Each structure stands twice: as structure tokens, then as C-alpha cells.
Amino acid sequence: MLIYMDHHATTPVEPRVLEAMLPYFSQVFGNAASKDHEFGYQASQAVEQARGQVAALLNARPEEMIFTSGATEANNLALFGVAEKYAERGDHIITCVTEHKAVLDGAKRLERLGKHVTYLPVDSHGMVDLDELRAAITPRTVLISLMAANNEIGTLAPLAEIGGIAREHNVLFHSDATQAAGYVPLDVQRMQIDLLSLSAHKMYGPKGVGALYVRRSNPRVSLAPQLHGGGHERGLRSGTLNVPGIVGLGAAAALARREMQRQATLLRNLRDQLWQLLQTHIDGVALNGHPDARLPHNLNVYIPGIESRAFIAGLKELALATGSACTSAAVEPSHVIMALGFGEERAHGSLRFGLGRSNDAAQVARAAEVVVGRVEQLRALRRF
Template sequence: MTKNIYLDYNASTPIAPEAVEAMRPFLTQHYGNPSSLHWAGAPAKDAVERARAQVAGLLDCDPTEVVFTSGGSESNNHALKGVFFAHRERGDHIITTAVEHPATLNPCRFLERLGAKVTVLPVDRFGRVDPDEVRQAITPRTILISVMHANNEIGTLQPISEISAIAREAGVLFHSDAAQSVGKIPTGVDLLGVDLLSVAGHKLYAPKGVGALYIREGTRIEPFIHGASHEEGKRAGTENVLLAVALGAACEVAGGWIDAPQVPALRDRFWAGLQEMFGNRVTLNGHPTQRLPNTLSVNFVGRIGTEILGRMPQVAASTGSACHAGSVTLSPVLAAMGVPLDEGMGAVRFSLGRQTTWEELQEVRDLLSMTMAGP
């Protein structure tokens, strides 16, 4: 086999053709500053606001509640730090989980240096947090709960609606990192019940370097970048028109892919084939049903994931463990789930996308058969 096969859509996606076309005029024609009131600025301003409306359409919110950012990491940082700095007089306690992305956990560690108290809740063997444990962790000083919608490694979906109800009852703001779920499953902000929600463009067929933060109307939050009054005063700096229009176009296209059946059908057929081929030598990570429709994280028991992929250089996928000087370390997510080392060291994440075909998955299965047959 000489063809390269891409099964790492949770890491990044190709740019949608519609997003490429949306950017084109802003590479060659419309160069004005969106804040300028003359003829050159008007097309740029209109384009940014149309893009904002497109993002809002996917999130089912008002366009004024969408702030453009440089990506998911900035959105998470803004939500966490912005709430902490804006509400310090009321409290200093933040609740999160052990399986969050580093773009959530590391800002929490930074805020701890500034006096924040952070509770990191455990998860079960499927990677899900117990809403009752969230409720029990709330104190009079709690100002924010941050729980991701879907895990990037294993695809497990968190009980966001249940947690949001608990947060509302306690009068605590609720943030969710939805970088992996936006564009794959419904992420309407009222459906989820969130006050803040993070979007990463390159996970939904927009370019890298652009994202958005949903901030519910009336939510008090400190600006992430201080300066002029861009983005309703929440993020200073001249808007990146080029990337904003690309994100908007990608969000509009993504609306047609929400809960599309073809991707999960391919994933489940691939998983059934692996089970048939390897039996109990392959196990599943994450929740069997409450997970992203495109994500399959499996353990090849007794093998090392990096070595498996190293023998299949044509296949782009990810591992859930790291091998250093002969020793294997599980990812924090698998470790938090209690995955045994002899299983988790063989973790491989296959994440499918719009372009994935059954023929590609068959080729990967055949390659895995040859790889696993070797020493």
C-alpha cells in the first residue's frame, strides 16, 4: 500500500472548500480595517458580522454572544481567567475534571498560583464525571465549573445538561470546552445550558488559529486582551477578517453534518471488524454509546501503540501512551480512567472525518493484521 490514510480528524481537519472560497476575496480585494468607517472598511465589517452570525447559527445563540478568538486554547483561557478576575470579590473556587484538555487544566494551575482553589474531580472507567460529585464539590466560594463536552482522546460525552442544571441551581457559572463536539453533534447553548462555550476552528474544517468563545448575555467576564473596544470590549485587537469568514463558512457547512449517520456507521463497522479479527486482544476506551460519532479509541493488549503506528507510517492516527527509554506512560486521560498499563500502553485513537471511506478502513485493518502478526 502506498496511499496515505488520514484517521486523525480529532487532531485537525482539512479546510472545507467553502471556507477556502470565503477567504479568497480577503486575500486579494478587501483589505480595509473593520473598524474604519469608510468604503474600504465596510466590506470587512460586514464580513465579520456575517461570520459571527454563522457561528451563532451553529450554536443557536445571538451573534452578540460570540467573540472571535485565536482558537480553543485562547477560548478556554479567556473563560477561566476572565471569570476568575471578574468575580474575585465573590469567590475563588473552580471545579473541573481529571480528563480535561491541558488548555483547561494548565490555566487552572496558573490561577492556583494567584490564589484560586481548584477541585479536580475523578471520572469513572468510561471517562465520565458523576454529576452528584460536582454538586458535592460546590462551596459558597465556587464561581465556575468547567467540564468539557467531549473528550478529545476517547470521545466520551459528559453529562453536560445535568451539570448545567446543578450549576444554575447553585448560582455558579458553567463553561464547557466543546472543541471536539461542535460540528459533530448538537451544541446549542440552551440545549446544553452553558454560560460559556469554547470553539476551535481547526476541529470543524476551518483553518488553524481561529476559534470562538460563546459568552451568555449578562455574564460578567474580564477581557482577555486589553486595548480598544473590539469584540464588544471583550477582546481587543483588530479582527482577523480572513480567519473569521473561514470559521463562519465552516460553521454553516457543519450544520448539515450534525448527527450525520455515515461517519458513525463506518466507525462501528471498523470496530466490529477489529473485534472479529483480534478478539480479546483489543479493548475499547471510553463510553460504548455516549461518545463522539467519529471517535474510536482502542487498546491492542500487550502491544505498544507507538510501535504499532510506527510500523504503519502510511496511517495518520494518535496514541494514548508515550514510550520513553523503554518505559511506557499512559496519557493522563487513560490513567484517570484506571485503564491497566498492559492495555493502555497499546492505545490507538482512530478519528474519522467526512472524507473517510470504508476502503481506507479495510486497508488499515489489513495493515493492523500484518503488524500484530509480527513480534
């Protein structure tokens, strides 16, 4: 049996989420914008319920949620929407070297369009220095975009502190919370977050749907739409709504909110068990990321001497990742591990375990056994 430990790449749709979605494919199939008849009205009711469910996960108001095709689109809407709308106020954006490509590549595009971007470095745990953040802000800065949780090493950002700094300097704060939403508490009020991206398929919802939180008061954030058309989603994101997907996102958010604490404890215990086993049996194994401020279900480790790509390919029983799936077409070292400052060997020799609802203690024990066995085999070969 194959053990799935790549939950940062994607998660299966939870049966309760799937059940909530099913009627919206062919029974309640109306266009949520066609509210003049019952078909459309029912679809729009379902969308509004989901909007409330997603908002509740963030302590936001339902009307502050804009549905998108996922976090990539939400990040693009936040970056380009702010850069365009606030162009007269400023042309400078601050982000960080360990962001997901869905932010970094947008930032590079903005540079080509004449904007200025500061890419903050991180320390060896993947943390941004808040004094460096403060120092990077200029009178031309319009946006700080820093992720809530890193998708490779799980490091959590001090969102409330960053939000405080942004507010103090009158700069908008966007956070890509794709990996954090549903796993750690997020509160856009307390953390003073102005824009936040999330994605359903990282929290047991369907692929191809996500949302952008856009603050509507204190301050009211304006965005320039990036998709033009029928004026859906308050004119910010035109296109017929993906009703079953949105219902799935809502159900996943509601489930995550109800079960977050219990799941986090379960996942943290499994993760710690796995780390314990690897530490006990593998000489020189090291943790990538922050020892405490990290996602409960993430474990990223460096194993000296392995080439992680080949290593993973050899593990037929276990589905793991070397880093971000979204960049795995290119055989370049992970930009996240490189940014920690340990050099290429570490970036090529690291494994990412993403634990999830389907994993249990027996699977963790087996996964550790498989990895340890393979490391021992490789190291024995090298001795000859």
C-alpha cells in the same frame, strides 16, 4: 496513499470553506474596525455574517460570540476572565481530570495564583459522577468547566444535566466544546451553558481561529479581558480581527450545521465498521471511552501487548494518534486513559482513530487490515 485518521488533531479546510475565505485575503482586505470607509465596512459585514453563522450552530445570539485565535485562547479567556471578574464572589473552580491541557494548565496556573480548583475524577468510561459534581460545589464556587466531548476517547458529557446543576447553585458553566462543535447538537439555551469554547480547525475550517460564547442574559456573564488594547470584541479581546479566518470559521459552522446529521450517520457507520473489524481480528482488543455516549467519529482502542508510539511509527500508510497531539512532545502516558483507572500498560497501548469526511468504507477496511497485520506480526515475533 496515506490514509488520514487523525481528525481530532485537525481537519483539512473544506473546499467550500476555502472558497468563502479567499476574497478576504487580498480583495476585501480592510480592517474590520475601520468602518468609516468601504474597505473596512465590507470586512466588518463579513465578520458579522460569520458571527451569526457561529451563533446559529449553538442557538446563541450573534452578539454573544467573541472571536479568538482558537480554543486554547477561548478556554483561557473563560477561566481567567471569570476568576478575575468574580474574585469577590468566590475563588473556587470545578473541572475534571480528563480535560484538555488548554483547561488543565490554566487551572494549575489559577491555583498558583491562590485560587482553589477541584479536579473531579471520571469512571472507567470517562464520565463524571453528577453527585460528585453537586457535592464539590461550595458557596465560594464561581465556575464549573467541563468539556463537551473528550478529545482522546470521545466520551460525551451530559451537558444539560451539568447546566441544570450549575444554574441551580448559581454557578457559571463553561464547556470546552472544541471536539463536539459541528459533530453533535449543541444548544446553549437548552443546556444552560454560560460559556463555550470552539475552534475552526476541528470542523473543516482554518487553524488559528476560534470563538468563545459568552451568555448575555439570564444571567449576563461578565469577563475580565485577558488581552488589552484597542477594545475589539466588546473590549473582551483586543487585536485586529483575523477576517479571512473568521469568515472560514463562519462558513465551517454553517456547513456543519447543515450537514451534521448526515455526516454523523456516515461517520458512525464507518467507525462501527472499523470497530467490528478490529474486534473480529484482534484478540483482547478493548474500547476506551463510553460505548454509547461518544462522538460519532471517535474510536479509541487498547491493544494488549503493543507500544502505541512505536506501533504508529511503523504504520507508514496510516496517520493515527496515540492520544492528544498537544501533549505528544512528552513521552508520558495519556492522562485521559490513566484517569479511566486501567493502569499504565493500557495508556501506552492505546490508539486513537479520528474519522472524517475524507474517509470511506474502503479506507476503513484498509486501515483495519494494516493494523491487524501489524498486530499479528508483532504477536508472532513475541512467540519466538
